[in-house]
Amino acid sequence: DSGVTQTPKHLITATGQRVTLRCSPRSGDLSVYWYQQSLDQGLQFLIHYYNGEERAKGNILERFSAQQFPDLHSELNLSSLELGDSALYFCASSAGTGSNEQFFGPGTRLTVL
Amino acid sequence: AQSVSQHNHHVILSEAASLELGCNYSYGGTVNLFWYVQYPGQHLQLLLKYFSGDPLVKGIKGFEAEFIKSKFSFNLRKPSVQWSDTAEYFCAPRRGYNKLIFGAGTRLAVHP
Numbered sequence: 297d298s299g300v301t302q303t304p305k306h307l308i309t310a311t312g313q314r315v316t317l318r319c320s321p322r323s324g325d326l327s328v329y330w331y332q333q334s335l336d337q338g339l340q341f342l343i344h345y346y347n348g349e350e351r352a353k354g355n356i357l358e359r360f361s362a363q364q365f366p367d368l369h370s371e372l373n374l375s376s377l378e379l380g381d382s383a384l385y386f387c388a389s390s391a392g393t394g395s396n397e398q399f400f401g402p403g404t405r406l407t408v409l
Numbered sequence: 410a411q412s413v414s415q416h417n418h419h420v421i422l423s424e425a426a427s428l429e430l431g432c433n434y435s436y437g438g439t440v441n442l443f444w445y446v447q448y449p450g451q452h453l454q455l456l457l458k459y460f461s462g463d464p465l466v467k468g469i470k471g472f473e474a475e476f477i478k479s480k481f482s483f484n485l486r487k488p489s490v491q492w493s494d495t496a497e498y499f500c501a502p503r504r505g506y507n508k509l510i511f512g513a514g515t516r517l518a519v520h521p
Contacts, residue, residue: 298452298454329508329509331509331511338511338512338513338514339453339499339511339514340511341508341509341510341511344508352508354508386452386453388453397443397455397458398455398509399455400445400452400453400454401452402451402452403452
């Protein structure tokens with residue numbers, strides 16, 4: 297158990313819908329990262345938040361957005377869902393923004409039908 | 410563009426065989442290097458990491474990796490694999506402060 301929690305574990309929805317994935321970082325960690333793992337794209341970095349502020353963006357679609365709240369939990373919002381958005385979404389946390397290792401949560405498996 | 414290449418996508422070994430998984434990255438400068446493992450149905454776990462110092466790093470479960478700066482490589486090794494090592498292995502260099510760049514992964518199947 298890494299100490300990072302993600303909810304829900306599984307999510308099944310239809311195209312065009314909007315969903316919210318939630319992540320709680322390890323106690324004391326200020327950074328939260330979101331990654332997408334799919335069969336065709338592999339494991340890709342989406343976005344990084346540090347203490348409530350966005351720090352870096354990766355291959356994140358405009359239909360996706362994220363935020364980190366004052367209690368440091370983070371939410372990833374996916375809208376206008378398409379079949380290709382079906383993937384495993386991981387959240388990771390680390391203590392800071394420097395050379396700290398990232399600890400991964402169990403992931404949310406999203407299936408878009 | 411930053412990229413990382415894992416040479417083997419699928420590896421099948423018998424128990425007690427030796428393992429070496431290749432990883433090459435495309436950029437210079439200061440790089441932090443990680444190997445993560447994902448057991449079936451589980452989340453990513455850190456196997457080992459290299460930040461600086463001794464280029465031969467030891468991780469959990471008997472794994473080790475060698476950083477060769479001149480070859481931009483960070484290959485993962487284990488002298489004798491076990492059935493429980495069946496998993497997917499990801500090399501992940503990190504340049505800068507945050508994002509990990511993951512390789513495509515290597516699926517390892519170990520047969521008893």
